[in-house]
Amino acid sequence: MELLDLSRFCMRLGDSCLIMAHRQSEMCSKGPFLEEDIAQTNLGLDLLGQAEALLIYAAELEGKGRTADDLVYKRPERGFYNFMLAEQPNTDFAFAVVRQYIMTLYLSRVYETLAKVDDETLSGIAAKAVKEIAYHQRHLGMWIKRLGEGTEESHERIQTAINELWMFVGELYEEDELDFKIQEVGYAISGDEMKAYLMANISSHLTEATLSVPKSVYMTTGSKKGIHTEYLGYILAEMQYLQRAYPDAKW
């Protein structure tokens, strides 16, 4: 595997963490109660830390003299490779819960695999993240159950969130040439394996929470080529504003 491939792989993962971290930061002051408000932003904080470590490493492997900050603040929308699921807005609390719940399942499997690779930096980042994600998984799983089994209203709203976000799940197990290279050296599991893992877990959790797994088969695709939903542009507009208005400003 070439360094540039590994850099690209770290960038994809780091981008998803970064964009989710931004979405979670938007939950600040919007949680249903104070403790949950803190929990939601803490989820974001962990993800931001993971994003930072991954993007620093991606920039280093790339060797073009770009820093992690350059990657975050100076790439246009088409230069971001996060999953479309990661950028979906906090339409209501249920949407935030479902987005994070599915992405957390995905991340737990990704980090578990990476924690065992021979690359010291990557396995170190993953070994740390795996523990943080274990907390996320438990917390978000609790919300799926609580909202699903809660009131008629909470049940309906979380089911709506699941249905509307479902079309973005396919990207999590889709594969391209880079994925095959990464899988070849054992840094990632196959798409089929990921799909089986996600579907088995989602289906058992949702059933337990009296919710149903959507039947629709259409899955959108494109983020691995930098194609996104309209929402990413708005996130970047806010996130990159300062660096665009005052290039290289520091504090």
Place this chain on the structure above:
Amino acid sequence: MVSEMSQAQEKELIYQYLSEISDPEIPVINIVEMGMVRGVLFRESKLEILLSPTYSGCPAMDMIDHLVKEKLQSKGYDSVEITLVYKPAWTTDWMSDETKEKLRAYGIAPPVGKATSKKGLLNEDPVFCPQCGSKNTEIKSMFGSTACKALYICKDCLEPFDYFKCI
């Protein structure tokens, strides 16, 4: 730096200086006790300090970075470089019993069990109230005032308290 000292002595002295820096979020514990200082290396013209972040996104990390440089510069080390090491990942298992007792006395319930077990990691063992010592406690939120803590409440003395998560 100080020529008559052996490198081992100088290293010990540097650890001594670093142990004067408290964790910005838990003032009773210093960064050496936290297990964050992973190494002190003498490079040709500079001093390299290896630090391990507690949580990936710990906002205190930048602050600690500054405090370490400031402290060592005040001791005459002009060129200090800080390197973050991720492997092995920082764990609460590195805290000594003495450190855990300091946490408890400060009002933060120390981590229970070992992070190497899934049971310990997701704190399924009882957490004792740091105020009254009761184990009749309940988790209020898995995320407390900082990323490393969870929020608990004691059902006997009714005091809410932070629990330092086992990670």
